[in-house]
Amino acid sequence: MRAVQVQEFGPPSGLVVAEVPDPEPGPGEVVIAVAAAGVNFPDILVVEGTYQNLPERPFSPGKEAAGTVLAVGEGVERLAVGQRVLTLVEHGAFTEQLLVPEELVVALPDEITFEQAAAFGLVYSTAYFGLVRRARLSEGEWVLVTGAGGGVGSAGVQLAKALGATVIALARDEERARLAREQGADVALTSDASTLRDDLLRVTGGHGVDVTLEMVGGDVLTQVVRATAWEGRVVIVGFASGGQNPIKPGHLLVKNISVVGLQSSDYRDRTPELMRSTMEEMLQLFVEGRITIPVDSTFPLGKTGDALQAVKDGGIKGKVVIVPERA
Numbered sequence: 001m002r003a004v005q006v007q008e009f010g011p012p013s014g015l016v017v018a019e020v021p022d023p024e025p026g027p028g029e030v031v032i033a034v035a036a037a038g039v040n041f042p043d044i045l046v047v048e049g050t051y052q053n054l055p056e057r058p059f060s061p062g063k064e065a066a067g068t069v070l071a072v073g074e075g076v077e078r079l080a081v082g083q084r085v086l087t088l089v090e091h092g093a094f095t096e097q098l099l100v101p102e103e104l105v106v107a108l109p110d111e112i113t114f115e116q117a118a119a120f121g122l123v124y125s126t127a128y129f130g131l132v133r134r135a136r137l138s139e140g141e142w143v144l145v146t147g148a149g150g151g152v153g154s155a156g157v158q159l160a161k162a163l164g165a166t167v168i169a170l171a172r173d174e175e176r177a178r179l180a181r182e183q184g185a186d187v188a189l190t191s192d193a194s195t196l197r198d199d200l201l202r203v204t205g206g207h208g209v210d211v212t213l214e215m216v217g218g219d220v221l222t223q224v225v226r227a228t229a230w231e232g233r234v235v236i237v238g239f240a241s242g243g244q245n246p247i248k249p250g251h252l253l254v255k256n257i258s259v260v261g262l263q264s265s266d267y268r269d270r271t272p273e274l275m276r277s278t279m280e281e282m283l284q285l286f287v288e289g290r291i292t293i294p295v296d297s298t299f300p301l302g303k304t305g306d307a308l309q310a311v312k313d314g315g316i317k318g319k320v321v322i323v324p325e326r327a
């Protein structure tokens with residue numbers, strides 16, 4: 001079978017498609033015939049060698065895949081050959097056949113396509129664990145989602161709305177702001193860091209933001225902390241701008257603000273049952289039409305480097321998905 005490999009860390013154009021042996025499932029393992037694999041911003045960091053968790057090279061990148069169960073190992077009872085499934089993994093999804101422990105696999109409802117499912121898992125689990133587990137979001141609170149035009153951002157806007165929050169989206173341009181409104185944002189701003197604090201206080205009638213899913217970093221994070229309400233929570237999800245500005249303890253002290261980190265993959269590794277039940281809950285929201293997953297474009301396996309570069313370049317409206325059989 002074919003698998004995309006990182007042989008040397010570097011730009012996405014350096015990815016190689018290699019012939020590797022078909023995987024065989026051991027006890028408790030499942031082989032999935034990958035129909036679609038989602039591209040996520042962290043894949044770029046992995047391929048470039050700057051991500052926090054990197055395996056020995058060569059390895060296959062890719063953190064989520066949807067497809068059908070091709071083979072099951074001894075003791076696997078929850079899943080059967082031919083079943084439509086989704087899985088979240090640390091690495092390896094950009095391949096034709098993916099070997100995974102059964103505990104990381106979720107059955108898919110008929111209503112979701114493989115392409116949608118492959119684009120769904122990581123962004124919605126990240127948004128869910130950020131909003132619900134780390135920020136303890138309550139109905140009626142003001143939620144700010146920065147980087148709202150991106151994958152996690154779009155999921156965050158929709159999920160916060162579905163959970164009963166009043167949602168402010170921060171996007172980089174008017175087109176993305178409009179998309180965020182279409183996805184349920186009550187307010188969509190395109191403010192830069194110089195006006196962000198004032199704009200957030202104005203929009204919330206002076207209350208400030210209760211919960212922020214913060215993906216941009218840099219000066220945006222600084223201003224978000226300053227515009228946070230009493231007992232507000234800021235969830236650090238990423239640094240898409242590349243900046244990691246320090247946070248002033250005084251800003252936290254004066255309004256009892258919590259800044260919390262999020263590494264959503266930890267829930268997959270430490271609490272796989274919780275990750276599965278969360279995915280099932282998210283998929284149910286999808287079936288009910290309360291959240292969506294816009295797929296921007298698909299690329300064949302052999303063009304995975306181009307797919308990652310497109311995400312890196314920005315300007316994507318929705319998710320990018322690798323579809324192996326088109327290679």
Ligand SMILES: NC(=O)c1ccc[n+]([C@@H]2O[C@H](COP(=O)([O-])OP(=O)(O)OC[C@H]3O[C@@H](n4cnc5c(N)ncnc54)[C@H](OP(=O)(O)O)[C@@H]3O)[C@@H](O)[C@H]2O)c1
Nearest residue numbers: 041147149150151152172238239240241262263264314315
């Ligand atoms: N902590 C976790 O568990 C976890 C999980 C998944 C992702 N992440 C992180 O979350 C972030 C978003 O991931 P994603 O998959 O949603 O990525 P994505 O789809 O590429 O979205 C990135 C978003 O950030 C915006 N952005 C990029 N550079 C910016 C800048 N200089 N200033 C302001 N906005 C900027 C982009 O705006 P445009 O749309 O205008 O280009 C886009 O909306 C990344 O930092 C990623 O590493 C963290």
